Amino acid sequence: MTAIVKHRLFWPAVVLVLLLVSNVFFAPRFFTITLQDGHLYGSLIDVLRSATPLALVALGMTMVIATGGIDLSVGSVMAISGAVACLFIGDLSNQGSVGGVLLAVGLALVLALVAGLWNGVLVSVIGIQPIIATLILMVAGRGIAQLLTGGQIINVSSPPFRVIGAGYALAIPVSVIIVAVVVAAAVLLIRRSALGVLVEAVGASPTASRLAGIRARGLTIGAYVFAAVCAGIAGLIFSSNVASADSNAAGNLIELDAILAVVIGGTALTGGRFSIAGSVLGAVLISALDITTYTIGVPAETTLLFKAVVVVILCLSQSAAFRAAVFRRRRTPAVTPAAEVPA
Amino acid sequence: MLKKWSAAVLAGALAVGALAGCGGGDDAGSGDSGGGGGKITMGFSQVGAESGWRTANTKSIQESAATAGIDLKFSDAQGKQENQIKAIRSFIAQRVDVIAFSPVVESGWDTVLKEAKDANIPVILTDRSVDSQDKTLYKSFIGSDFVLEGKKAGEWLVKEYEGKPEPVNIVELQGSPGAAPANDRKAGFAEVIKADPKFKVIASQTGQFTRTDGKEVMEAFLKAHQDIDVLYAHNDDMGLGAIEAIEAAGKKPGTDIKIITVDAVKDGMTALAAGKINYIVECSPLLGPQLMDLAKKVKAGETVEQRVVTEETTFTQEQAKAALPDRKY
Structure with a gap:
């Protein structure tokens, strides 16, 4: 039991469950799945589906942050990837052709990969601070996406493209399957080998790692490429979900949510x-948290405040020092065993 | 290493600045001839090119200037107020006859507008207003009346449900919180429907004016409320996103849930013609011809209204089918 409580994901999981349960008071059928x-x-399916772009971006961001960096450009890469795919599909003579859509997806992902290479080289070869290096693409990337689309929302009517973000396979949303596969592959590759x-x-x-013979440069570039490709897939899911590329809105501020x-x-x-x-x-x-604000009807003006309060509670619950202070006041002191040093 | 790079970047920036300077110089040169003759010269500073609506707005102004024989000096502020202030100062230096602009933000215009006034150049605001206390700083403000748009949406709804006593459950997708179109469209709509207690707004959330958020919020509405009769969206894009959510829920947009939106961009009109939306209140970007008329009147010294409302209409499904082929934006 204490092992579960001590697990570092225990408190976020508790907050997630509390959030979900609180919806039932406002929408009795919240947990019903038909x-x-x-x-x-x-x-619950909506929660998972709308989490997919963010989960992918956060996955990539995790690897970049693990190398001690940060990637602010993920939102712009999402915008570019969606814009390129939709423009390419829009130019197809037959928008329903699976081959054409696959080509568009491939092209978008290759561009995302190039974006990641750019970030990685700026950071690890040229030695610019990650926050500045990726800021360049954050600003320029959205500009590129807007240039590509001429500032317009690009609409497509391509059934195969729709499958990515709004389709279902075996009754499960395809976007959720994509994220599950990418996460599983990442865990296998990173955690089952020495890579992690x-x-x-x-x-x-x-x-120290360089002196120990690790090729830090290559690993860092790899992390940025991985983050950008993840963002590219997220961009495809995002634009496929509404069958259009909106280079202003796609991935706007998602880097902060991902962090x-x-x-x-x-x-x-x-x-x-x-x-x-x-x-x-x-x-x-x-x-x-997003879905909860809609379901329980938090007024639009106070949505941000509501989210902020939940995040503050969450961060406090994760702080060992805060929990210790609260528990010490409630219980009599000295009963609690000496706090273990968090691993 | 870093120093070298910052030096290189700085040099690059300077070069770009110099180039931009050259461009500006060219403009000033050609502007000299415009001011003196009988032809009216207008300096226009646009917000940017952030949406299809805005692009259509720019095109309308450029085309109607050409038709009206007005020499237009067009400047794109790329969403930045400082660019717009620079553009207005350069228009003053070039001594154009009329300055028109679509303010990026509401506040902070007093100084530059005062400079224009001191130079005796009349200013016309388009599409968006400024919050200056001194109303003599500009001659006129031409643009949509967002409250009126909300009222038109409400009036259609009242008429649609005339003679039916059952309660009508409405959900609302608001624009970005704090934006004038969102506040005003909400207020106008609420004012009209409050006359009859059978109309009830059971949920109202922001959809940020985007399709993705419109879809996500509508998905949540559909699960939280089993009995939605009407959707009122503050723009077409959120309505289009909501249509997808409604279809995924196995309902028919336009039939099971009636949909009212504002804007009337081409995508929205297509959905209206296809019967997926029931009614659209137009928010027209085509204010070019009215702007040119105003400019001529101002130049001729005639008094003009301080507030001019853009000529706008509304569309039913039948009207959309007729109007769709010529829809430009």
């Missing part, structure tokens, strides 16, 4: 230790 036209339908340890070493101390998700998940912003499961949980929590 089959609608052959696919799962319900609020190497990344943590680079994040903890680039100099929040990563921090909720217990990854230190200073680099080193990271938790993929934690970041995904953080993304689901943020999405649940």
Whole structure:
């Protein structure tokens, strides 16, 4: 029992459950999941579906933060990827062709990869501070997306493209399946090999890891490329969901939500230790928070305040010092065993 | 290393600045001839090109200036107030006959407007207003009346449910919190429907004027409320997103849930013609011809109204089918 309570994801999980349960008082059918036209339908499905772009971005952000960096450009990469895919599909003679859509998806992901390379080279080869290096693409990338689309919202009517963000396979949303596959692949690749340890070493101390013979430069570039490709997939899901590319709105400020998700998940912003499961949980929590504000009818003007309060409660609950202070006041002192040093 | 790079970036920025300076110089040169003759010269500073609506607005102004024989000096502020202030100062230096602009934000215009007034150049605001206390700083403000748009939406709803005593459950998708169109469209709509207690707004949330948020919020509404009769969205895009949510819930947009939106951009009109939206209140970007008329009157010394409302209409499904082929934006 204490092992569960001590787990670093215990408190975020508690807040997530509390959030979800609080909805039932306002929408009694909140936990009901039904089959609608052959696919799962319900609020919990909405929470998962709307968490997908953020979960992917947070996954990529986790790896970048683990190397001691940060990537502000993920939102702009999302915008570029969506814009390129929709423009390409819009020019197809037959928008319904699966081959054409796959080509568009491939093109968008290759561009995302190039964006990641750019970030990685700026940070690890040229040596610019990550926050500044990725700020360049954050600003320029959205400009590029707007240039590509001429500032317009690009609409497509392509059934195969719609599948990515709004389709269902075996009654499950395809976007959720995509995220599950990417996360599983990342966990296998990073946690079942030495890669994760190497990344943590680079994040903890680039100099020491280099002296130990780790190719810090390559790993750092790899992390930025991974983050950008994740953002690229997120951009495809985002634009496919509404069958259009809106280069102003796509991924706007998502970098901050992603950083929040990563921090909720217990990854230190200073680099080193990271938790993929934690970041995904953080993304689901943020999405649940959004859906909750809509369901319980928080007035539009106070939505941000409501979110801020929940985040503050969450951060306080995660702080061992805060919990200790609260518990000490409630119980008589000296009964609690000496606090273990958090690993 | 870092120092070298910042030096390079700085040099680049200077070069760009110099180039931009050249461009500005060119403009000033050609502007000299415009002011003296009989032809009216107008300096226009646009917000940017952030949406289809805005692009259509720019095009309308450029085309109607050409038709009206007005020499237009067009400047794009790219969403930044400082660019707009610079543009207005350069218009003053060029001694144009009339300055028109769409303010990026509401506040902080007093100084530059005072400079224009001192130079005896009349100013016309388009589309958006400024919060200056001194109303003599500009001649006129031409743009949509967002409250009126909300009222028109409400009036259609009242007429649609005339003679039916059952309660009508309405959900509302608001624009970005604090934006004038969102506040005013909400207020106008509420004012009209409050006359009859059968109309009830059961949920109202912001959809940020975007499709994605419109869809997400509507999904949550559909689960929280089983009995939605009407959706009122503050713009077409949120309505289009909501349509997808309604369809995914196995309901028919336009039939099971009646939809009213504001804007009448091409995508919205297409959905209206297809029967997925029931009614659209137009918010027209095509204010060019009215602006040129105003400019001529101001130049001729005639007194003009301080507030001119853009000529706008409303569309039913039938009207949308007729209007759709010529829809420009």
